[in-house]
Amino acid sequence: xxxxxxxxxxxxxxxxxxxxxxxxxxxxxxxxxxxxxxxxxxxxxxxxxxxxxxxxxxxxxxxxxxxxxxxxxxxxxxxxxxxxxxxxxxxxxxxxxxxxxxxxxxxxxxxxxxxxxxxxxxxxxxxxxxxxxxxxxxxxxxxxxxxxxxxxxxxxxxxxxxxxxxxxxxxxxxxxxxxxxxxxxxxxxxxxxxxxxxxxxxxxxxxxxxxxxxxxxxxxxxxxxxxxxxxxxxxxxxxxxxxxxxxxxxxxxxxxxxxxxxxxxxxxxxxxxxxxxxxxxxxxxxxxxxxxxxxxxxxxxxxxxxxxxxxxxxxxxxxxxxxxxxxxxxxxxxxxxxxxxxxxxxxxxxxxxxxxxxxxxxxxxxxxxxxxxxxxxxxxxxxxxxxxxxxxxxxxxxxxxxxxx
Amino acid sequence: xxxxxxxxxxxxxxxxxxxxxxxxxxxxxxxxxxxxxxxxxxxxxxxxxxxxxxxxxxxxxxxxxxxxxxxxxxxxxxxxxxxxxxxxxxxxxxxxxxxxxxxxxxxxxxxxxxxxxxxxxxxxxxxxxxxxxxxxxxxxxxxxxxxxxxxxxxxxxxxxxxxxxxxxxxxxxxxxxxxxxxxxxxxxxxxxxxxxxxxxxxxxxxxxxxxxxxxxxxxxxxxxxxxxxxxxxxxxxxxxxxxxxxxxxxxxxxxxxxxxxxxxxxxxxxxxxxxxxxxxxxxxxxxxxxxxxxxxxxxxxxxxxxxxxxxxxxxxxxxxxxxxxxxxxxxxxxxxxxxxxxxxxxxxxxxxxxxxxxxxxxxxxxxxxxxxxxxxxxxxxxxxxxxxxxxxxxxxxxxxxxxxxxxxxxxxxxxxxxxxxxxxxxxxxxxxxxxxxxxxxxxxxxxxxxxxxxxxxxxxxxxxxxxxxxxxxxx
Numbered sequence: 001x002x003x004x005x006x007x008x009x010x011x012x013x014x015x016x017x018x019x020x021x022x023x024x025x026x027x028x029x030x031x032x033x034x035x036x037x038x039x040x041x042x043x044x045x046x047x048x049x050x051x052x053x054x055x056x057x058x059x060x061x062x063x064x065x066x067x068x069x070x071x072x073x074x075x076x077x078x079x080x081x082x083x084x085x086x087x088x089x090x091x092x093x094x095x096x097x098x099x100x101x102x103x104x105x106x107x108x109x110x111x112x113x114x115x116x117x118x119x120x121x122x123x124x125x126x127x128x129x130x131x132x133x134x135x136x137x138x139x140x141x142x143x144x145x146x147x148x149x150x151x152x153x154x155x156x157x158x159x160x161x162x163x164x165x166x167x168x169x170x171x172x173x174x175x176x177x178x179x180x181x182x183x184x185x186x187x188x189x190x191x192x193x194x195x196x197x198x199x200x201x202x203x204x205x206x207x208x209x210x211x212x213x214x215x216x217x218x219x220x221x222x223x224x225x226x227x228x229x230x231x232x233x234x235x236x237x238x239x240x241x242x243x244x245x246x247x248x249x250x251x252x253x254x255x256x257x258x259x260x261x262x263x264x265x266x267x268x269x270x271x272x273x274x275x276x277x278x279x280x281x282x283x284x285x286x287x288x289x290x291x292x293x294x295x296x297x298x299x300x301x302x303x304x305x306x307x308x309x310x311x312x313x314x315x316x317x318x319x320x321x322x323x324x325x326x327x328x329x330x331x332x333x334x335x336x337x338x339x340x341x342x343x344x345x346x347x348x349x350x351x352x353x354x355x356x357x358x359x360x361x362x363x364x365x366x367x368x369x370x371x372x373x374x375x376x377x378x379x380x381x382x383x384x385x386x387x388x389x390x391x392x393x394x395x396x397x398x399x400x401x402x403x404x405x
Numbered sequence: 406x407x408x409x410x411x412x413x414x415x416x417x418x419x420x421x422x423x424x425x426x427x428x429x430x431x432x433x434x435x436x437x438x439x440x441x442x443x444x445x446x447x448x449x450x451x452x453x454x455x456x457x458x459x460x461x462x463x464x465x466x467x468x469x470x471x472x473x474x475x476x477x478x479x480x481x482x483x484x485x486x487x488x489x490x491x492x493x494x495x496x497x498x499x500x501x502x503x504x505x506x507x508x509x510x511x512x513x514x515x516x517x518x519x520x521x522x523x524x525x526x527x528x529x530x531x532x533x534x535x536x537x538x539x540x541x542x543x544x545x546x547x548x549x550x551x552x553x554x555x556x557x558x559x560x561x562x563x564x565x566x567x568x569x570x571x572x573x574x575x576x577x578x579x580x581x582x583x584x585x586x587x588x589x590x591x592x593x594x595x596x597x598x599x600x601x602x603x604x605x606x607x608x609x610x611x612x613x614x615x616x617x618x619x620x621x622x623x624x625x626x627x628x629x630x631x632x633x634x635x636x637x638x639x640x641x642x643x644x645x646x647x648x649x650x651x652x653x654x655x656x657x658x659x660x661x662x663x664x665x666x667x668x669x670x671x672x673x674x675x676x677x678x679x680x681x682x683x684x685x686x687x688x689x690x691x692x693x694x695x696x697x698x699x700x701x702x703x704x705x706x707x708x709x710x711x712x713x714x715x716x717x718x719x720x721x722x723x724x725x726x727x728x729x730x731x732x733x734x735x736x737x738x739x740x741x742x743x744x745x746x747x748x749x750x751x752x753x754x755x756x757x758x759x760x761x762x763x764x765x766x767x768x769x770x771x772x773x774x775x776x777x778x779x780x781x782x783x784x785x786x787x788x789x790x791x792x793x794x795x796x797x798x799x800x801x802x803x804x805x806x807x808x809x810x811x812x813x814x815x816x817x818x819x820x821x822x823x824x825x826x827x828x829x830x831x832x833x834x835x836x837x838x839x840x841x842x843x844x845x846x847x848x849x850x851x852x853x854x855x856x857x858x859x860x861x862x863x864x865x866x867x868x869x870x871x872x873x874x875x876x877x878x879x880x
Contacts, residue, residue, distance in 0.1 A: 071750070112844060113851035114817070133843040140845035141816035 003051055005036060005074040007067045014313065016068045017041040018183055019061055029055045030076070037073060042187035044316065045309055054078040064130035114140040122147060149178040184278045195338045199256075200376040203335040204384050208392045210351055210366045213237050216398055228293035234348075235271065235299060236292040238323060238391070240401050242346060243267045243288045245390040246321060249383050252374065253320045255341040261378050270319035270339060271299060275306045281339055282306055283319040323348065327368065336373045343378055346391070347371035410436045412746060413535045413549035415527035415691065417441070418452020420723025420735030421555030422511050427743035428553075429518040436547065437520050438527030438537055444581065448524045448540060449508040450515070452557050453724075454732040457577035460507055462600050464500040465580060466763050469607035473765075478802055491608060493585060500580070529554065529692040533718055536693075551718045551746045554698070554706060555739060556691050558684040558724035566592065566653035566680050572660050573653060576601060579679040585609050590662050590675035592650050594621060596762045598681040599637065603764045606642050613673055615648040615664050624760070626774040626823040628789070628809055633768055633825055636805050640765070653678055686725040701727070711752065712742050720745070734758050757840045759833045766792075766806040767829035771837045772821035775811050784814035788846075788869030792826040794877045795865075796857040803827035808866040810836075810846060817845035822866075828859050835863055846870045 010017060017039040024036050035047040036056070058075040061067055109126040111119065115138055119126055122143075129146045131138035181189065195201070217232055224232040246253040246267055254263045267288045270281040282302035287295060305311040322339040327350040336347040349369045356365040370391065374384045394400045412428040414421045417439035425437040441456060442448050449456055475489045515522045525539035535547045560575035562568055568575055579601045585608045591598045594616035606612040621644065622630040637644060645666065652663040660678040664671055686705045692698040697716040699707045706721040708714055714721050720742035723735030737753045744751035762768040778785045789809040792798035806826030812819050822836035839849055849867035854860045865874050872879040 112842070112848045114845045114847035117847070117851065134841060137842065139818070139843040140847060141813075141818050141843065144816045 001078045002057060003054070003076045003078055004072045005048060005051070005076055007039065007069050007071045007073060008046065008048060010041065010069045010313075014041045016066050017046065019063055019065045019067055019073070020045065021063060022059060024056050026056050026059055029053075039067065040183050041313070042183055044311055044313055046313075048073065050076060052076065052078045062131065062136040063127075065136050109138065111138055112140070115143055118143045118147075149180075182278070188278055191340065192337050195340045199338050199340065199343075201335075201338060201373055202376045202381070202384070203371050203373045204381070204388055205333070206370045206372075206385075206388045206392050208368050208370055208395045209356065210234075210368055210395065212398050213395055214366055224293070228297070230293060230296045230300060232292065233296055233299075235323070235325070236295045237395060237398065237401070238346070238348060239269055239271075239284070239287050239295055240292065241391045241394040242269065242321060242323060244394060244401065244404060245387050247288070248390055249387045251379050251383060252344045252387050254343055254378060255320070256343060256375065256378055257341065264320040266320065268318050268320045270322040270342075271302070272322060272324035272339075273303050273306050275309070280306045280311065280316060281319065281322055282311060282315045283317070285318070321345070325349075327351065333369045333371065335371055338373060338375060343375040344384070344387075345373050346388075347373070407534075407546050407548055408436075409548040410434045410521070410550070412436075412551045412553065412743070413438065413527070413547055414553045414555060414739075415529065415535070416452060416555035416557055416723070416725075417450040417511065417515075417522070418555060418557045418723060418735065419454045419732040420557075420739040421452065421553065422450060422515065422739075423736040424553045424555060424720075424722060424739030424743045425520045426514060426518050427740045428551075428746060429520050431743060431747035431749075433551075433743075433746070435518075435520045436523055436549075437515060438523045438525065438535070440524065440526045440540070444577075449504075450511040450522065451504075451508040453559075453577075455508050455511070456504060457580065459732055461500050461504050461580045462576075462597075462604070463763055464503045465496070465604045466600060468496045468499065469604045470765060473607035481802060491585070493583065493608070497581070497583065526690070528690055529696045529698065529719065531693065531695040531697065533716070549718075552720070553739065553742050553746075554691060554714070554719070554721040554725060555723045555735065556687050556725045558730055559687045560680070561683045561685050563592070563650075563680060563682060565650060566662075566678060568680065569655055572655040572676070573678045573680065576679065576681050579605075579677075579681075582677065586676040587611060588659070588673075588675040588677075589613070590615065590660065590673060590678040592653075592662075592678065592680045593617075593682040594644055594646075595681060595683065596760075598679070599762055599764050601679055601681065602642050603637075603640070606640060611643075612641070613643045613645065613675065615650055615662070616644065616646050617649045619647045621646055622762075622768070624774075625768060625770060626809060626811075626821070627776060628807070629768060629770065629823045629825045632806050633762075633764070633766070636766055636825075637764065684724065684730055688725055691725075710755075711745060712738050713745075718746075728755060729758060729760065731758065731760065754841060757837060759830075759837050761830035761833065763830060766803070766826045768825050769829035769833035770821065770823040771833055772819070772840055773811065774821060774823065775809075778811050778820050783820070785811055785820060786814050786870050787811050788866050788871070788874065790862050790865040790869055790874060790877055792859075792862055795859060795862045797859050797861070798827055800857070801827055808832070808862045810849075810863075810866045810870050812846040812870050817847055819844055819846055819849070822863070824863075826859070826862070832859055832863060835860060 020038040020040045022037050024030055030050045032053045033049045036050050037048045039046045054076045056074055057077045061073050111126050118140060126138050129138045129142050132142055133139040221232055250263050254261050266286060268283050268285045269287045270283045272279060272281050284298045302315055321342055322345045324336050324345060325348040326334050327348050331349050333349060334347050336345045338345055351366045351368045353364045354367040355362050370388055372384055372388045411433035412435045414425040414437045417437050422437060425435050429435045439450055441452055443456055472491060475486055479486055512522060523537055525537055528536040529552055530536055533549050533552055535549050535552060536544060537547055538544050566573050570578060576597045585605060589605045589610040589612045591602045591614040594614045598614055602612045602614050621634045648664045648666045650662060650664045654661045659674055659676045662673050662675060662678060698714050701707050705727050706714060706725050708721050708726045712720045712722050722738035722742050724730045728734055741751040741753050757771060759769060759771040789807050791807045793804040798804045809823045811821040819840055824832055846867050854864040865876055868874045869879060
């Protein structure tokens with residue numbers, strides 16, 4: 001029986017995905033649940049597992065194609081035996097070189113005469129070029145723009161061409177490299193510009209003395225870890241302080257939709273984490289219901305999944321407020337950009353021993369600057385400043401966190 | 406109990422009947438409603454295209470072309486004929502017979518695809534119900550899961566020259582003259598006006614075409630329009646540009662036509678006047694007020710790129726929606742709508758639709774004109790090749806015209822192909838296919854074209870784009 005392999009349902013906010021890489025070729029046998037193909041969306045890479053064991057009989061959508069939920073990607077013939085051996089190495093002249101193929105293909109790609117000539121001339125393989133023609137075919141224009149952006153193709157001279165002149169130029173290494181943004185990067189760019197353009201963003205600063213938080217951590221570090229199996233980090237203090245402050249100033253937890261303000265009676269906090277693929281903001285839900293340990297466990301979980309690239313779409317959607325910590329990279333002060341449709345974002349920074357005046361004496365204290373960027377359309381300066389002061393007060397006297405005062 | 410269909414198509418022109426067939430191929434139950442009535446009072450499928458447009462006009466163009474050539478070109482070939490005589494009645498009978506065969510063919514196709522052909526008026530109601538008023542019988546309401554509106558278009562009538570079905574006629578009327586008018590006036594030098602003007606000019610009429618615009622064939626490439634204007638005038642067609650008709654009065658003998666041009670008020674006397682100033686979408690009584698269908702300010706049914714109206718499951722295709730009023734555009738939209746209904750992925754590439762004018766020389770083009778490319782700001786290169794340098798065209802004694810190709814300077818992509826010359830309407834398909842596949846000029850250069858053939862002119866024009874033409878000096 002043949003089964004259509006389809007793009008799985010995409011979440012509401014995601015309209016389409018790009019097919020990044022096939023892991024299987026036509027004719028290859030697969031076992032059930034084996035990953036067949038990677039789809040990159042604005043937010044995550046989705047894997048499409050084989051629904052049954054069998055053989056791939058047809059690949060419908062090639063690498064680089066934009067797909068929507070429900071699109072047929074390939075046809076799988078159910079059964080254990082492979083119909084025919086995988087496509088053997090092609091004898092096409094363009095493929096005889098050792099040029100690294102960046103994309104897996106489902107066999108030799110048929111190309112037009114001009115494309116064949118260009119590929120031959122530059123010792124390229126059609127599989128290396130993303131096709132924009134009908135049904136993803138590679139056009140002459142595609143190869144030309146590939147040659148423009150790809151150093152290795154430019155530097156590699158054709159078989160018969162003299163190399164002397166080129167090598168001099170190459171030695172200067174004044175080449176440029178044009179790389180298309182990944183979808184994640186492009187989406188980040190789009191959302192940041194959107195925020196810049198649509199919100200009335202303003203940033204207020206304060207600083208917090210973390211002496212008490214540090215001593216609490218020092219005192220209970222071992223027992224906390226022993227009991228809960230997770231380190232007691234700074235982030236849980238900040239998250240809990242943020243939630244208490246949000247309760248006092250609900251508008252900071254709200255979002256704008258046209259001319260309405262939507263107040264959220266729950267506290268889903270996004271924590272910005274960096275991953276190899278770019279910035280991600282996994283959301284930890286109902287933080288007000290969580291203990292410090294619950295929060296640290298949840299944070300560890302999403303952070304590690306973000307790093308591994310296995311984070312799910314649900315982990316990245318929603319959120320009523322965001323915390324970003326530039327301090328882990330050494331930032332002293334910054335003005336974060338809103339994670340829309342949220343209306344505020346807290347920026348944490350590096351902790352530094354600085355001379356402070358305490359009770360008339362100058363003493364060294366572990367200090368951190370706090371930044372709160374807020375949407376001035378709905379949050380007044382007074383509320384924003386008081387919100388930040390409330391966080392500062394709780395962190396400088398963590399007993400307040402316990403007593404909720 | 407009312408009937409239910411998966412798909413009800415209103416209109417059996419080239420958009421509607423094609424949509425119905427494709428929907429049936431997808432296993433849907435389909436009804437196709439049509440109310441076209443010919444001048445003999447008989448109903449027929451096929452819409453304007455088959456009954457009153459593309460097909461009958463091509464039949465007459467072919468006949469009149471042969472008549473013209475027998476009169477004027479046979480001598481050159483060394484063929485003596487004596488006096489060539491016109492038998493218009495037979496010519497018209499042949500035209501009618503072709504139309505009858507083809508419209509009958511559609512009835513057969515509908516039947517073969519198990520489509521219920523319903524003759525009468527269809528009207529979309531709210532909730533995807535269709536009110537069907539048969540030619541004879543009582544009104545019934547049909548339930549449809551999907552509806553495709555393909556109601557077509559009709560000739561625009563102008564107040565100053567209303568149709569009287571005798572001396573002042575529309576394009577359909579001009580196909581059915583039973584005698585060659587001595588003097589024929591045509592309002593509008595568009596595709597229809599030029600084709601009809603050519604037919605009657607070849608058959609002996611003195612043809613004057615009045616065109617309100619100053620530019621001849623404004624939608625075509627300027628180089629092509631120039632060649633065409635020269636050839637038409639040489640054939641004896643008097644094309645007056647910038648001539649705005651101000652009045653037309655049908656008298657006992659003929660029609661007095663007044664118009665204004667740059668020299669002031671003018672008038673001509675003709676025996677028949679064809680008004681071919683364009684066509685308007687035909688949506689009379691096509692849907693009820695609460696059906697949810699909206700028209701734009703020009704009367705077209707509002708649809709998205711995939712021909713969806715604002716009502717889920719209701720599509721509109723062909724001349725009654727935006728885009729060029731061309732049968733092949735309508736057919737492709739019909740196929741797309743049926744495929745979308747079946748849950749398949751489908752699209753129409755509106756950037757690559759060929760246009761053809763079946764005059765002599767034929768005019769055909771696809772993609773952008775040089776002026777459009779220039780305006781887009783894209784750097785471009787141009788190559789052209791005259792049919793005068795083509796062996797096949799010479800052998801055919803049809804050397805007027807040329808092939809012109811416009812390509813992107815940066816990446817060699819073909820942006821537009823324009824042909825004036827013999828069989829241009831056939832030759833253009835190569836260019837359409839190439840552009841559909843985003844081909845470069847080099848792709849055509851590297852494709853072998855048979856010798857001797859007219860298609861070689863396309864090959865040579867592609868070479869000329871890079872100054873590599875072999876059979877013509879490069880500039």
